[in-house]
Amino acid sequence: MNPRTLTPSMSLLLAFEAAARHESYTRAAHELSLTQSAVSRQVQILEKMLGMRLFSREGRRVILTDVGRMYQRELSEALGQIRSATLQAMAFGSGIHSLRLATLPTFGSKWLLPRLKDFYTAHPGMTVHLHSRIEAIDFDTSEIDAAICVGGGDWPGLTAHRLHTEELVVIASAQLSDAERLAANKDIAGQLLLNVSSNAQAWSEWFSHHALPHRSMRIGPSFEMTSHLIQAVRANIGIGLVPRILVEDELHSRELVQLGEPISSRRSYYLVYPARNESLASLKAFRDWLVQTL
Structure with missing residues (x-):
């Protein structure tokens, strides 16, 4: 031929x-x-x-x-x-090493960005271009080098590094009075339950963990982004079940209050990328820094 x-x-x-x-x-x-x-x-x-x-x-x-x-x-x-x-x-010829990273929006703004300066300090000359993504990444058709995702660890055809087990915590508004907070803490199941659409089973996990009947759930509005749910909880619309890593600052400053004890989720955070990107100097450096930091 x-x-x-x-x-x-x-x-x-x-x-x-x-x-x-x-x-x-x-x-x-x-x-x-x-x-x-x-x-x-x-x-x-x-x-x-x-x-x-x-x-x-x-x-x-x-x-x-x-x-x-x-x-x-x-x-x-x-x-x-x-x-x-x-x-x-092109990066080798220019001496500039860049990484095009997709990340979950709230994780990117709440956890990654406040710490990214530490990466730049340790690796001068490297640049991370952040892209917010909720949906799955098609590395063959997008211009993304790597992505930070959350899930059960099933990433067919991709190299995946487990970073952090998701820990879920129930959050409520600081606007609650002491009496209301005490009542909510005793009866979490009786509150209006806000959820994130990408993790719609979170409250089911929580109810199963505490051996509570699922039929007693009062499911409220759902949100595409965790940051929007956090704002809704802050406005006292209902209570939320969110990754603790995303609300540590608000809990520390008492902008939000925690109800009950955290539970371990079935999901974890992962850094994923196609094997062909393994040799990217920027990806190697970022992966090592991320694993050590998380």
């Missing part, structure tokens, strides 16, 4: 990868600053080289075929490796 057939040009591959990710020539064209017809033409050239259809049409939509989906999966990983290698070469 002609080697040229096995190594299509980068322009063809980029056009296909973008069109496959969006399943849209229009959105791919916008991303690549091309016309829709140019993207369509490049995909057609690639299909002719491979001798197979990568897309099928359904009305105005383009849908990946089975082989097209397989090709996209393998190609996305390969393009991610190329981008990573290029960035490493």
